[in-house]
Amino acid sequence: xxxxxAIGVDLGxxxxxxxxxxxxxxxxxxxxxxxxxxxxxxGVIALIVxxxxxxxxxxxxxxxxxxxxxxxxxxxxxIIYKSPNYFGWVDxxxxxxxxxxxxxxxxxxxxxxMVALGEHWLGAGKGVSNFLMVTLGTGIGxxxxxxxxxxxxxxxxxxxxxxxxxxxxxxxxxxxxxGCLEAYASATGLKRMIKDWEDVPEKSAFVSKLNSSxxxxxPIEVFKFASDGDIFAGQVWKKFGAYLGAGLASLVNAMxxxxxxxxxxxxxxxxxxxxxxxxxxxxxxxxxxxxxVRIKRTELLDDAGVLGAAKVIFSC
Amino acid sequence: xxxxxAIGVDLGxxxxxxxxxxxxxxxxxxxxxxxxxxxxxxGVIALIVxxxxxxxxxxxxxxxxxxxxxxxxxxxxxIIYKSPNYFGWVDxxxxxxxxxxxxxxxxxxxxxxMVALGEHWLGAGKGVSNFLMVTLGTGIGxxxxxxxxxxxxxxxxxxxxxxxxxxxxxxxxxxxxxGCLEAYASATGLKRMIKDWEDVPEKSAFVSKLNSSxxxxxPIEVFKFASDGDIFAGQVWKKFGAYLGAGLASLVNAMxxxxxxxxxxxxxxxxxxxxxxxxxxxxxxxxxxxxxVRIKRTELLDDAGVLGAAKVIFSC
Numbered sequence: 257x258x259x260x261x262a263i264g265v266d267l268g269x270x271x272x273x274x275x276x277x278x279x280x281x282x283x284x285x286x287x288x289x290x291x292x293x294x295x296x297x298x299g300v301i302a303l304i305v306x307x308x309x310x311x312x313x314x315x316x317x318x319x320x321x322x323x324x325x326x327x328x329x330x331x332x333x334x335i336i337y338k339s340p341n342y343f344g345w346v347d348x349x350x351x352x353x354x355x356x357x358x359x360x361x362x363x364x365x366x367x368x369x370m371v372a373l374g375e376h377w378l379g380a381g382k383g384v385s386n387f388l389m390v391t392l393g394t395g396i397g398x399x400x401x402x403x404x405x406x407x408x409x410x411x412x413x414x415x416x417x418x419x420x421x422x423x424x425x426x427x428x429x430x431x432x433x434x435g436c437l438e439a440y441a442s443a444t445g446l447k448r449m450i451k452d453w454e455d456v457p458e459k460s461a462f463v464s465k466l467n468s469s470x471x472x473x474x475p476i477e478v479f480k481f482a483s484d485g486d487i488f489a490g491q492v493w494k495k496f497g498a499y500l501g502a503g504l505a506s507l508v509n510a511m512x513x514x515x516x517x518x519x520x521x522x523x524x525x526x527x528x529x530x531x532x533x534x535x536x537x538x539x540x541x542x543x544x545x546x547x548x549v550r551i552k553r554t555e556l557l558d559d560a561g562v563l564g565a566a567k568v569i570f571s572c
Numbered sequence: 573x574x575x576x577x578a579i580g581v582d583l584g585x586x587x588x589x590x591x592x593x594x595x596x597x598x599x600x601x602x603x604x605x606x607x608x609x610x611x612x613x614x615g616v617i618a619l620i621v622x623x624x625x626x627x628x629x630x631x632x633x634x635x636x637x638x639x640x641x642x643x644x645x646x647x648x649x650x651i652i653y654k655s656p657n658y659f660g661w662v663d664x665x666x667x668x669x670x671x672x673x674x675x676x677x678x679x680x681x682x683x684x685x686m687v688a689l690g691e692h693w694l695g696a697g698k699g700v701s702n703f704l705m706v707t708l709g710t711g712i713g714x715x716x717x718x719x720x721x722x723x724x725x726x727x728x729x730x731x732x733x734x735x736x737x738x739x740x741x742x743x744x745x746x747x748x749x750x751g752c753l754e755a756y757a758s759a760t761g762l763k764r765m766i767k768d769w770e771d772v773p774e775k776s777a778f779v780s781k782l783n784s785s786x787x788x789x790x791p792i793e794v795f796k797f798a799s800d801g802d803i804f805a806g807q808v809w810k811k812f813g814a815y816l817g818a819g820l821a822s823l824v825n826a827m828x829x830x831x832x833x834x835x836x837x838x839x840x841x842x843x844x845x846x847x848x849x850x851x852x853x854x855x856x857x858x859x860x861x862x863x864x865v866r867i868k869r870t871e872l873l874d875d876a877g878v879l880g881a882a883k884v885i886f887s888c
Binding site for chain 1: 644653654702714716718723724725726727728729730731732733735736737738739740741742747749751815818819821822823825826827828829830831855856857858860861864
């Protein structure tokens, strides 16, 4: 037998990431697949199976398979109750499906939980017993590390921090409710804020782009315009940051946890939102608490989810 | 030596409660002192000392002293950083002061944490490994039981749930920030909502009372008017309940904890706010989560804090 490896899988909104991970965290092989087509359960399961077959060779001693995916995941039962990116996945028995193909330990969990565990193992959360992991992407993911372990709550649903209420009579969120944090401080929220902006300045390259194609605008573009010095694009990130800061203040006030790690695609715009985030955070927490809180940036970047999913297996 | 007892003390906004508690939770003796006068550290310490001397007799084998009080309490250091009801208590070294008088183990903690532990020991949280304790009084207190223990966060400050943000641009809270839950769903919030109410109906006994003395109105009076069928008083509790429901939804979404216990003086009005609370809560949580959550009423009522403070000592 060869080296002991765990398979870590991170199912995102647009990309599926796969990695063969050694016990020391070294990623032996990895692969990223853009998922444009079939999002049915069978389609996704088939893709996972074929990708893993490509990754694994006879020299690998595979000890298990960890999978992180967005949504409400019941880790014990291996069921996805609901997932924002996989329409029609209701009470999906993903674990049972995968067991038909793999005779090894398999663990499913929410993707932000896996990211949190990855950062705890090898990243910005190394040596930190308690922290909140925040992933800023299409939506907002959250994972709690408490006493050096993922905290799942009673049935595995902890960390739906995108749906804390930040504005009682606020805008509609994709979840059907009003004023959720995700309706402001996510890619979806960013786009929504731009559409709803009341006093858009008249002249700028960014505004011209918005006027011609607001539907297709992406956070990366808003970031690029801000980087090029566009003042309105900068204001958008500032507002995004303020809402994020208020949301993080709520969570720190509630839980007394003093480390927050922020990851996800939108951290690219870190320099544009972090100061407004900190300003609002400090305003909305007691001084005695605020002065000890560290808001850190992901260290593992895109690998955090795959590493965390593998770590779940090594910790079994 | 006689029976083993712990002294449990619950320092509230208007009353200090003292109890001699046996290991099985039986309260041998108790005393309640209304604290109208001196709130200096020395004054409060002197009162605690004299009350405990009255309670304890030679036949008692006192194993320790537990004290719960509102505010930001550093349990390890025994320091109160700040307390809403004790102006001028900044970085107050309460533990060191008490040690001058008592040669026994002494534990200080936030009052809502003590209440949570009391309910976990003998009340509505018996046998429940994870729950959130909410105390509705002048302000809102919060205590988390996680894995059958008080969860303190990193330095003991977990549970400031009165200061989660529920309305980004909302009304001012006593803490200096805007839109905190406490500015709506507490005695302070109730009074503030009544003052700010926009379309007060013209005729009712409650409205007459408000017109003559709005400053002196108490939650108990609002409760009594609602009990007597006053429609406006009922509407006030309904709004109170809706905000509470949104706040609890935020906390359940964030933590995935499926039991909430509500205590504190305002639970007297339970029948008037609980339906709006549940309605708003259900609206703002995923169905899969909401259907499993139990929102329960305190079982230990006014004794919860004293019992929890004693339990801390028995668990040392």
